[in-house]
Amino acid sequence: MNSVMSESNHLRSSLLLVLPVIIGLAILIFMSNFLGLAHNEEKLDELALGKETKIYRATYQGFPVHCNEISDGKICLEGWKKRGSRPVTLWLGNSQLHAINQMKAHDVNGVQVLFEKLASIGNELLTFSEPNASLLEHYLLYLYLRNHVPVQTLILPVVFDDMRENGVRAGLTPALNDRIVNQELSKTVIGREILAEKKSLKSDDDLAGLNDTPQKNIEEWIVSLLTERWALWAARPKMRGQLLKNLYLWRNSAFGINAQSKRKIIPGRYKKNMEALGEILRFCAIDKTNVIIYIVPLRNDVAPPYVLKEYMRFKNEIRLLAAQHAAVFVNLEGLVPGRLWGKKDATSSNGVAELDFMHFQVGGHRLLAQALFDLLKSNNFLSSNK
Amino acid sequence: MIFNSVSFLVFLVIVIPLYWSLPRVFRLWLIFLSSLMFYGFWRIEFVPLMLFSSFVDYTAARLIYTSTVISRRRVILFISISINLGLLFYFKYLYFFIDNAISVMSVFGLQIDKPVLDIILPLGISFYTFQTISYTVDVYRGFIRPEKNFILYACYVTFFPQLIAGPILRAKEVIHQFLHRPEFNMVDFGNGLRWVIYGLFLKVVLADNLAPLVDDGFAQPVSTLSALDVWTLAFMFGFQIYFDFSAYSHIAIGSARMMGIHFPENFHYPYLAYSPREFWRRWHISLSSWIRDYLYLPLAGISVQDRSTGGLAVAAKQERDAPRRSLLLVLFLTWGIMGLWHGASWTFILWGIYHATFISLYRIFAPLAKSWPDYSTKIVGWAVTLPIVMLSWIPFRAESISASLAMWKKIFSWHEYSWLGMRENIYLIVSLVFLCVIGSYFLRKWYVHTVESGGGKYAVFRISLESVMFAIIIGLVFVFLRPIQQFIYFQF
Numbered sequence: 001m002n003s004v005m006s007e008s009n010h011l012r013s014s015l016l017l018v019l020p021v022i023i024g025l026a027i028l029i030f031m032s033n034f035l036g037l038a039h040n041e042e043k044l045d046e047l048a049l050g051k052e053t054k055i056y057r058a059t060y061q062g063f064p065v066h067c068n069e070i071s072d073g074k075i076c077l078e079g080w081k082k083r084g085s086r087p088v089t090l091w092l093g094n095s096q097l098h099a100i101n102q103m104k105a106h107d108v109n110g111v112q113v114l115f116e117k118l119a120s121i122g123n124e125l126l127t128f129s130e131p132n133a134s135l136l137e138h139y140l141l142y143l144y145l146r147n148h149v150p151v152q153t154l155i156l157p158v159v160f161d162d163m164r165e166n167g168v169r170a171g172l173t174p175a176l177n178d179r180i181v182n183q184e185l186s187k188t189v190i191g192r193e194i195l196a197e198k199k200s201l202k203s204d205d206d207l208a209g210l211n212d213t214p215q216k217n218i219e220e221w222i223v224s225l226l227t228e229r230w231a232l233w234a235a236r237p238k239m240r241g242q243l244l245k246n247l248y249l250w251r252n253s254a255f256g257i258n259a260q261s262k263r264k265i266i267p268g269r270y271k272k273n274m275e276a277l278g279e280i281l282r283f284c285a286i287d288k289t290n291v292i293i294y295i296v297p298l299r300n301d302v303a304p305p306y307v308l309k310e311y312m313r314f315k316n317e318i319r320l321l322a323a324q325h326a327a328v329f330v331n332l333e334g335l336v337p338g339r340l341w342g343k344k345d346a347t348s349s350n351g352v353a354e355l356d357f358m359h360f361q362v363g364g365h366r367l368l369a370q371a372l373f374d375l376l377k378s379n380n381f382l383s384s385n386k
Numbered sequence: 387m388i389f390n391s392v393s394f395l396v397f398l399v400i401v402i403p404l405y406w407s408l409p410r411v412f413r414l415w416l417i418f419l420s421s422l423m424f425y426g427f428w429r430i431e432f433v434p435l436m437l438f439s440s441f442v443d444y445t446a447a448r449l450i451y452t453s454t455v456i457s458r459r460r461v462i463l464f465i466s467i468s469i470n471l472g473l474l475f476y477f478k479y480l481y482f483f484i485d486n487a488i489s490v491m492s493v494f495g496l497q498i499d500k501p502v503l504d505i506i507l508p509l510g511i512s513f514y515t516f517q518t519i520s521y522t523v524d525v526y527r528g529f530i531r532p533e534k535n536f537i538l539y540a541c542y543v544t545f546f547p548q549l550i551a552g553p554i555l556r557a558k559e560v561i562h563q564f565l566h567r568p569e570f571n572m573v574d575f576g577n578g579l580r581w582v583i584y585g586l587f588l589k590v591v592l593a594d595n596l597a598p599l600v601d602d603g604f605a606q607p608v609s610t611l612s613a614l615d616v617w618t619l620a621f622m623f624g625f626q627i628y629f630d631f632s633a634y635s636h637i638a639i640g641s642a643r644m645m646g647i648h649f650p651e652n653f654h655y656p657y658l659a660y661s662p663r664e665f666w667r668r669w670h671i672s673l674s675s676w677i678r679d680y681l682y683l684p685l686a687g688i689s690v691q692d693r694s695t696g697g698l699a700v701a702a703k704q705e706r707d708a709p710r711r712s713l714l715l716v717l718f719l720t721w722g723i724m725g726l727w728h729g730a731s732w733t734f735i736l737w738g739i740y741h742a743t744f745i746s747l748y749r750i751f752a753p754l755a756k757s758w759p760d761y762s763t764k765i766v767g768w769a770v771t772l773p774i775v776m777l778s779w780i781p782f783r784a785e786s787i788s789a790s791l792a793m794w795k796k797i798f799s800w801h802e803y804s805w806l807g808m809r810e811n812i813y814l815i816v817s818l819v820f821l822c823v824i825g826s827y828f829l830r831k832w833y834v835h836t837v838e839s840g841g842g843k844y845a846v847f848r849i850s851l852e853s854v855m856f857a858i859i860i861g862l863v864f865v866f867l868r869p870i871q872q873f874i875y876f877q878f
Contacts, residue, residue, distance in 0.1 A: 012845075013576035016852055023857035028864060164809070166602060196605065209388055209869035215427040219393045219869060226392070239865045251814065267807045268610030 031242070032235045049095065049131075050345030053359045054103040058112035058127065060119065066098065066111045066127040069171030070144065076126055077148060087152035087383060088124040089376065090145060092138045094159055096296055097129035099359040101342035107362040113369035123382050134165035134269075136194055137172060139276040143184055144175035146287060153290040153381040155372060156280065158318050160306055161358070166269045168197045170205070184283075190275040252348035259347055259354040260302065265310045274317065281325035290381045291327035293318060297368060299357045301338025328379055335371055336364035387427035387546075389637045390589045391869040397424065398582075398641060405645050410567040417541045417564070417645075424546035425509070432508040435473070439511075440543040442469050443518040447525040447532035459526060466522045470515045477507055482730035510550035512727055514543055516676055521557045523680055527690070530558050538564055545647075547638040551631070551873055553652040553672035560647070568646030580856065581640025587859045588633035589873070590866040596626040596819070597871050599812055604783055606807070608792040613802035614813075616793045620776040622816045623783045625823065628656065630874045631670065655827050657775070660767030661752065662744045665775050673724075682720040686713055718742045728782070733790060736781040744774050 049055065058066035063079025080088065091097070091111065100109055115125045126149065128141055138156065145151065168176065175181050176198045185191030206223075210216035226233040252258065284291045295315055298304055304311060315331065322329035340363040344356035376382050387394050401420045405413055426433050446466035450459045475483075481503065488498050521542070524530045533539040542561050548554075603611075603619045611619070635652035642649050652671050659665035666674040679690040718739060725738025755763050777797065781790035796802045806813070837844045837851075 010572040012849065013573045015849055016856065017576050017579060019849070019853035020856035020860055023853060024860035024864070027857065027861050166605075193605070193607075206868040206870055209872045210391065213388075213428050214430065215387055215391065215393055218427070219391050222392045222396060236865050243862075243865065251811075255814075264806075264810075266809060267805070268606035271607070271610055 028232055028239070031239055032232050049099050049359065050356075052343050052345070052353070053099045053101050053356065055098050056100050056103065056107070056109045056112070057098055058109060058115050060115060065115050065125060066109075066129070068098075068128070068130055069169065070141070070174045071171060073128060073145075076128075080124060080126060080149065083124065085149075086122075086124045087150040088126045089118065089153040089155060089381070090142070090149070090151045091125060091127040091129075091155040091372075092133070092141060093127070093129040093157045094133045094162055094358075095129065095131040096157065096159070096358050096360075097127060100365060101344075101356055101359045101361045103362065108365070109362075110365035110369040110372075113366055114372055117369065117373045118376075118382070121382065122384075130169065130171070132162055132165050134162055134167070135273040135276040135280070136166065136190075136197075137168055139190075139280050140168060140172050140175045140181070140185075140194055142280050142283065143181045144172075144178055146283065146289075147178070147180055151287065151289050152383065153292065153376065154280070154284055155292045155294070156277075157294055157296045158277070159296050159358075160311055160314050161263060163270045163273045163314065164263065164266050166266075166272065168194060173198075188275075188279060190272060190279060193272065194276075246349075249347065249349040253350060257347065259344065259357060260305050262307050263305055264307055265314070270314075274321070277318070278321060278325075281321065281327055284327070285325055290379065291322070291325070292372070292375055292379070292381070293322045293327050293329050294372075294375075295331040295333050297336040297360065297364060298333040299336075299338060299341045299355065299360075300334050301341070302355060305357055328375065330371075330375060332368070332371060335367055336360045340364040340367070387424045388869050388872060389634065390586060390594075390867065390871075390873075392867065393427070398644070402644050406570050413567070414535075414537050414541055414564060417545060418537050421541070421544040421546040421549060425544065425549060428509045428550075429506070432506075435508055435511075436514060436544065437540070439470060439473060439515060439518055440540050441536075442466055443522045443543075444533070444536055444539050447522045448534075450522065450526050451532045463522060463526045467519055470519050474511060474515050477505060477511055479726075479730045480505060513552050513554055514549065516554050516673075516680075516727075518543055520554070520676060520680060524557060530561075533557070533561060545642070547641040548649065551634045551638070552670075553635060553638065553649055554676050555649065555672060559650070563647045571646060574646055575644050578640045578643030578645075581636050581643060583640075583856070583860060583863055585633045585636030585638075585640060586863045586867060588629045588636060590868065591862045592819075593626050593630035593633060593874075594866070594871045596622060596629070596815075599815065600626050600783070603808060603812065604785070608789055608796070611793065611796065611807045612805045613796045613799060615807045616780070616796045617773075617776075618808065618813055618816050619783075619793075620779050621820060622812070623779045624657070624776045625816070625819050627779065627782070627874055628653070628823075634873045657772060657823055658768065658827050659771050659775070660764045661771055662741065662748050662774060664767075665771060666741075666745075673727075677720060677724050681723060682716060685716045685719065714746060717746060721745075732787050733781040733784060736787055736790060737778055740778050740781065744778075 057064055057068075060079065061083070063082065064072070064076050065079060067073040067076040080086075091114070097111055098109060100107055111125070111127045111129075115127075118125045126145075128145075130137065135158070142151075142154065176195065182195065185195050207216055207219055210219055228234075281291060283289075295318065315333075319329050319331075321327075340361045342356050342359070342361055343353040344359070345354075346352050347354055387397060397420075401416065405416055408416055422433055422437075425436060443466055446462050449462045453459050453462065484500065484503075488500060491498055521530075521539075525532045533542075538561060539557075541564050542555075542557055543549075545560070600619070600623050603615070603622065606615075632653040639649045639652070650672070654668045654671070656665055656669035659668050683690045721738035721742035722735050723738070724741075725734040725736070728734045728737070755766070758766075777794065780793050781787070784790040784793060837848055
């Protein structure tokens with residue numbers, strides 16, 4: 001009797017090991033092959049923008065003039081040196097600068113347009129833009145760049161949505177490791193908070209938990225071996241992304257969240273971003289750098305996805321802060337007409353495309369470049385070396 | 387070596403088949419050497435320290451056993467404990483001691499520069515130190531005989547599944563299992579493997595995905611958090627540390643089980659506890675049992691237990707006969723030390739004292755509910771205990787005492803309940819996790835009572851359901867497995 005029970009327990013135990021492994025692998029192989037995850041070469045940042053919007057980064061004479069973060073920024077700086085190391089107009093921003101809605105062949109973004117306009121009169125433009133870049137990140141980047149390039153004018157778009165952002169991306173690590181930047185940051189409360197971020201940097205390093213251990217080398221070796229030899233393993237990051245994206249879509253469907261849902265201020269993050277902006281302006285005053293702060297173009301054919309009272313307060317506070325530091329403030333929220341905006345991928349699982357409030361079509365880019373060029377010109381922020 | 391890595395899985399794939407194919411003597415050597423290798427994967431230079439600590443207690447225990455003179459036995463025990471605690475003090479508490487000494491001196495006008503020391507906290511030192519101390523004390527108490535075979539004894543201290551973050555086991559529970567050669571048992575092996583995979587799920591899918599949200603929340607200035615945010619952060623960290631630490635215990639218990647070695651459970655739905663005392667019978671059971679037998683009961687002058695189960699709640703029965711006047715003092719002292727064991731910071735001491743306070747209050751108020759029906763005592767008890775326990779995590783996670791107090795203060799300000807200061811997603815995630823934790827308990831209860839006890843009637847249903855559930859868990863572990871974060875308890 002006991003041996004029969006024991007045999008059935010063994011059988012059950014074996015079944016409960018073998019069956020889940022087979023089913024689990026089958027699900028993963030299905031996800032990988034039939035959903036095309038293993039062969040999907042779409043870049044993650046493009047995936048986030050959606051099918052209607054494409055990334056364009058400006059170049060000039062074979063060198064990029066529009067960078068993402070410090071690592072690729074080195075190539076931008078190399079090009080700038082080759083062109084004669086002239087004082088630059090520095091434009092920092094978010095994906096609005098590098099994304100073109102309904103992009104067609106030969107379309108270029110506002111950065112390319114403005115660069116060429118400035119280049120034609122002997123001026124330099126360097127641009128850095130990252131998706132959802134916070135003012136904390138702009139502050140850190142500015143502190144770093146001011147030690148590497150003579151910034152004549154800073155163009156700084158302020159985005160209500162990005163006031164909800166926080167933290168510093170791993171791509172800005174060189175700035176956090178820079179001695180001079182460290183010294184400057186350690187003098188202010190917000191600076192020290194940014195330095196503290198170093199501990200919890202938004203790292204893309206999957207092996208961060210093994211830092212400074214001999215296990216890291218072995219783990220790297222095994223992981224690279226598996227990635228090379230096993231397509232299913234190599235597809236893991238994409239599967240992870242897809243799973244998280246689906247969770248996001250289901251959440252939005254369940255709670256009726258879409259692109260037009262009102263976004264509220266997050267007080268802690270808002271305060272930090274405002275403090276960072278104050279610091280940027282303070283340093284610009286020290287450096288005698290001209291500043292243009294603008295409220296970014298906003299889709300104005302529909303109600304904005306913000307709590308109006310909060311959005312008004314935000315604009316007002318930015319205006320006052322700019323005035324305090326003698327910066328040029330301009331509200332460009334009505335610059336781009338409704339017809340020059342577009343749609344974005346559905347943010348819920350119903351699959352219906354939604355209004356894009358951040359990324360406009362090429363016409364909007366031209367308008368923005370022209371507006372900024374006019375501002376630079378009217379405020380005498382351009383060099384007259386041509 | 388960190389459990390949530392591919393290299394650990396490869397390590398298991400090599401060690402476990404080897405273990406089952408070797409005779410007993412070689413198995414011990416395999417356990418010993420593989421455990422050293424496991425530890426060396428973190429930092430090889432600390433392996434001798436661990437061996438030294440083990441050797442001290444191996445020798446002390448043998449000397450205590452052979453000595454018939456009580457005073458001599460006491461001296462040897464004292465030396466052994468002093469060496470162990472001395473090492474722990476140097477590596478874990480010296481900075482804390484110096485910082486505080488400098489602060490005290492500055493009050494008297496003495497300005498001293500902080501010395502520059504480069505001390506790295508050896509991984510798992512708090513755990514293996516407690517384990518080796520328990521061995522020597524158990525020999526001293528006559529609970530066990532000292533082990534002659536150093537390798538067998540060293541296997542008990544260094545056994546890789548429990549080396550870095552427990553469970554803290556007694557020699558009596560483990561050494562005999564190494565001594566007898568267990569036969570390969572598919573049921574044990576299968577259960578062990580499931581525990582490992584389930585532990586990985588808790589770590590890589592749940593804990594590691596909550597971690598950035600918790601880090602972000604606690605990095606906010608307290609002035610920008612509302613009372614609801616403080617509650618949310620307390621619950622969120624409570625869930626993170628539960629998933630993280632119980633994940634470690636699951637993987638440890640599972641890895642040992644795959645080798646035919648049985649460890650007792652270290653967590654048992656702690657957030658379903660209906661009293662602070664009950665909580666400590668469900669949370670990190672091996673530590674609270676250790677504290678009970680090697681600190682609390684001896685200090686209170688009450689007879690001790692010789693097992694790592696039951697937690698502090700087991701002490702309740704013996705407490706009735708103890709002198710009441712000293713119990714309160716002992717309770718607070720014990721909990722202060724328990725807090726300090728977790729980390730060299732005043733925030734951990736505050737955490738310990740907080741728990742001592744609520745256990746004391748429970749002792750006062752629990753008798754008032756004696757006439758209540760059992761179910762209402764449990765429901766009310768749970769509704770009171772859960773928020774108390776969750777709020778205790780604030781000093782455990784916050785950067786400083788002042789930040790902890792400021793966060794607690796928010797809880798008692800009514801006007802702080804009228805707004806929210808974090809991303810909307812955070813509240814949603816915490817609510818979902820909360821419902822899932824509670825739901826999983828009742829689901830499991832129903833499953834055990836109805837399906838598992840139903841025998842052959844539900845056999846096909848059971849195998850199908852468990853297979854599908856486990857397949858999903860395997861799939862998620864496969865997708866999320868990466869050593870992006872260490873275990874929280876590694877820092878202790």
